[in-house]
Each structure stands twice: as C-alpha cells, then as structure tokens.
Amino acid sequence: MTATQVTPAPQTPARLSNLDRFLPLWIGLAMVAGLLISRFIPALSDALHRLEVGGISVPIGIGLLVMMYPVLAKVRYDRIAAVTGDRKLLVSSLVLNWLVGPAVMFALAWIFLPDLPEYRTGLIIVGLARCIAMVVIWNDLACGDREATAVLVAINSVFQLVAFSLLGWFYLTVLPGWLGLDTQGLDVSVWNIALNVLVFLGVPLIAGFASRWLGEKRKGRAWYEEKFLPKVGPWALYGLLFTIVLLFALQGDAIIAKPLDVARIALPLLIYFAVMWCAGMLLGRALGLGYSRSTTLAFTAAGNNFELAIAVAIGTFGATSGQALAGVVGPLIEVPVLVGLVYVSLWAARAWFKTDPYQESTT
Incomplete structure (x- = not known):
C-alpha cells in the first residue's frame, strides 16, 4: 500500500434514528393528542366516526396503508422462497397464533374478568384476531426478518379468513358450555374479515x-435500497403516529369515562402480550432459528389485529358495548407494550443470541 492509498473504514450498520429512538415519547404524545381531540374537539371525533366504508374507518385505513407500505417496500421478495422452506418457523408460528394465543387469552379473560361477561367476550375476540398490520413495524424496529414477517403475515391472513368465525364459536359457545361457564354468540361475516385483510394487508403488500x-428494473437495486428506501422509510412511523391519534380520538370518550374498567381490561392484556412474546422468542431460540427469525416469531405471536377485533365487536354487539370497549383498550395497551418489547428484543440479541441485531438485519 502506497502512502497515498487510504483503507476505507468498515461500514457500521445504522443505529436507531432520532425518530426511532424517541418513539415511546412520540407515541405517548400521539395518545394524548387523540384523547384531547376526543375531549375538546368532539365535532372532529364525530366526523371520523362517520367516515366508514364497510365497517372500516377510512382515515384509519389510510394511516395503516401509509404505515405498512414502507416496510413492505423493504422486503426482498426474492428471498421469500427460503422462508417458506423453514418448516420450524412456519409450524411454530401457526401453533402459537392459532392454538396457544386464543387459548391463553380465553384463560386470562376468565381469570381476571369472571364477573364482567361483556369485557371478557371482547378480550376473547381480541385474542382471535391475529396481527396482520402493526407487527411489520415492531418487527422492523427490532431488526427482525422482513421476508419471514411478510410470509407469516400472509399465512395469518389466510387462516384468519378460515378460522376466525370457527374459533369464535368454539371459545364463546362450545368450550364455555363444556366447562359449565356462561356462553356468548358471535356472528361474523367472512366478507368483513376478507375486506379487513384486503385493505390492511393486500393493498400495501401489492x-x-x-x-x-x-x-x-428501472434504476437498479443499489438506487432502490440506497436512495428510494431512505426517503420513504420514515413514513412508516408517521403513519403509525397518525393512526394512533385517530384511534384515541375515536375512542377517547369511552377510555376517559371508565378508567377503572379500562384498568381491569388492561391487566390481562398486559400479561397476554408479555407471555406470547416470551413464548415466541424462547421457542425460536430453542429451535435454533437465530435472532432475526425468533424476533419475527415473537412479534407475530404477540401482536393482534385490533382493527378487526374492534370492527367485529362493534358489528356484533354495538359501538357502545363492553365488547367494543375491550377492543379499544387493546391498542391502548399493545402499542406501548410492544414498543417496550422492541427494546427488550434488541437487548436479547446481545444477551441471549450473542449477535448484533443491526448487523444481522443487513446480511
């Protein structure tokens, strides 16, 4: 090497940006903003309630599309074939999402809300609605496997079409009857579920x-990943914050009016998210899936499709029902808890998996 040659410094994977680093603060402010809108600008809240098509809030739908598109634009679709061949990951995800998750929520709902059947039913509905939306954000922040997330979310969507109504009937009617407990009915249109999947997954995925x-094809992979993605990437979090503001603006009155009820609903939800995340992370580690796919397994198991849960609760039991309130409390607890678990995941990468999560996510 001559004196004029300079050895290039090795590239270090980017750490959390300021937007990501202070995400809990932004989310807290978004929640407060939504509650303030609900309290002091009721006309806006009423207008948001009226902007629905097929039971889906149009503004929330727009927020979710803005939120999910950048993350799904980052997916390397040429790698998906390798994910579908990982039977350990796929089978583990199906078991956690469709056998363990609903059963855990059923147990927690009956343990903590035995005297409040409406809230209990609402929690069980939340447990049946497997996550197909915000999980892509949590997974991306925690440096999980984007391609694996896309596959698991797609699989959950298919199972949701087939299994949601059947599991609702089982956990609200059949199993309580076997155990000598109170029973509830659940009449859910497959079309409503399909529309939910199409809007919140199909459009941003395409x-x-x-x-x-x-x-x-037009500019090359280097341009796409180095120029285009950095420009659209921050919009995922902008969409997330916008969606949170709208959710709390729409449901703020119910949250503020019944703080003790909200606390009783929140406790089993808090336990549920923690238990399911830990189960996914520990199972992935035990199966040797590596950090990125274990993280994906954990977040897809812990997250829930609260949009679908709220829509089903309102459509079946009414907008002012206890079931609908339980669905609304879902994102109130899920958002801050799963943001916290993003940071726990980044810690676990080094403590449990002995790897740099940022380095692994770039390979």
Missing part, C-alpha cells in the same frame, strides 16, 4: 412488491 420490482 404496492410494496410493485415498487421494488419497478424500482430495481
């Missing part, structure tokens, strides 16, 4: 795939 295919 847009993400199309942008990568067109971007790489």
Whole structure:
C-alpha cells in the first residue's frame, strides 16, 4: 500500500434514528393528542366516526396503508422462497397464533374478568384476531426478518379468513358450555374479515412488491435500497403516529369515562402480550432459528389485529358495548407494550443470541 492509498473504514450498520429512538415519547404524545381531540374537539371525533366504508374507518385505513407500505417496500421478495422452506418457523408460528394465543387469552379473560361477561367476550375476540398490520413495524424496529414477517403475515391472513368465525364459536359457545361457564354468540361475516385483510394487508403488500420490482428494473437495486428506501422509510412511523391519534380520538370518550374498567381490561392484556412474546422468542431460540427469525416469531405471536377485533365487536354487539370497549383498550395497551418489547428484543440479541441485531438485519 502506497502512502497515498487510504483503507476505507468498515461500514457500521445504522443505529436507531432520532425518530426511532424517541418513539415511546412520540407515541405517548400521539395518545394524548387523540384523547384531547376526543375531549375538546368532539365535532372532529364525530366526523371520523362517520367516515366508514364497510365497517372500516377510512382515515384509519389510510394511516395503516401509509404505515405498512414502507416496510413492505423493504422486503426482498426474492428471498421469500427460503422462508417458506423453514418448516420450524412456519409450524411454530401457526401453533402459537392459532392454538396457544386464543387459548391463553380465553384463560386470562376468565381469570381476571369472571364477573364482567361483556369485557371478557371482547378480550376473547381480541385474542382471535391475529396481527396482520402493526407487527411489520415492531418487527422492523427490532431488526427482525422482513421476508419471514411478510410470509407469516400472509399465512395469518389466510387462516384468519378460515378460522376466525370457527374459533369464535368454539371459545364463546362450545368450550364455555363444556366447562359449565356462561356462553356468548358471535356472528361474523367472512366478507368483513376478507375486506379487513384486503385493505390492511393486500393493498400495501401489492404496492410494496410493485415498487421494488419497478424500482430495481428501472434504476437498479443499489438506487432502490440506497436512495428510494431512505426517503420513504420514515413514513412508516408517521403513519403509525397518525393512526394512533385517530384511534384515541375515536375512542377517547369511552377510555376517559371508565378508567377503572379500562384498568381491569388492561391487566390481562398486559400479561397476554408479555407471555406470547416470551413464548415466541424462547421457542425460536430453542429451535435454533437465530435472532432475526425468533424476533419475527415473537412479534407475530404477540401482536393482534385490533382493527378487526374492534370492527367485529362493534358489528356484533354495538359501538357502545363492553365488547367494543375491550377492543379499544387493546391498542391502548399493545402499542406501548410492544414498543417496550422492541427494546427488550434488541437487548436479547446481545444477551441471549450473542449477535448484533443491526448487523444481522443487513446480511
């Protein structure tokens, strides 16, 4: 090496940006903003309630699309075939999501709310609605496997179409009857579930795939990943914060009016999210899935599709029902808890998996 040659410094994977680093603060402020809108600008809250198509809030739908598109645009779709061949990951996800998750929520609902059947039913509905939306954000922040997330979310969507009504009937009617407990009915339209899946997964998934295919075809992969993705990436968190503001603006009155009821609903939810995340992370570690896929398994198991749960509760029992309130409390607890678990995941990468999560996510 001559005196004029300079050895390039090794590239260090990017750490959390300021937007990511202070995400708990932004989310807290978004929640407060939504509650203040609900309290002091009721006309806006009423307008948001009226902007629904097929039971889906149009503004919330827009927020979720803005939130999910950048993450799904980052997915390397040419790697998905390798994910589908990972039977340990796929089987583990199906077991956690469709056998363990609903059973855990059923048990917690009866343990903590035996005297409040409406809230109990609402919690069980939350447990049946497996996550297909915000999980992509939590997984991305925790440096999970994007390709694995896309596959697991798609699988959950298919199972949701088939299994949601059947499991609702089992956990609200059949199993309580066997155990000598109170029973509830659940009449859910498969069309409503399909519409929910189409809006919150299908549209951003198609847009993400199309942008990568067109971007790489016209400009090349280097341009797409180094120029395009950094520009659209922050919009995922902007969409998340916008969605949170709207959710709390829409449901703020119910949350403020019944703080003790909210606390009773919150406790089993808090336990549920922690138990399911730990189960996914520890199972992935035991199966040797590595950090990124164990993280994906953990967040897809812990997250829930609160949009679907709220829509089903309102459609079946009414907007002012206890079941609907339980669905609303879901994101109130899920959002801060899973944000906290993002930081726990990053710690676990080094403590349990002996790896740098940022380095692993770039390989």
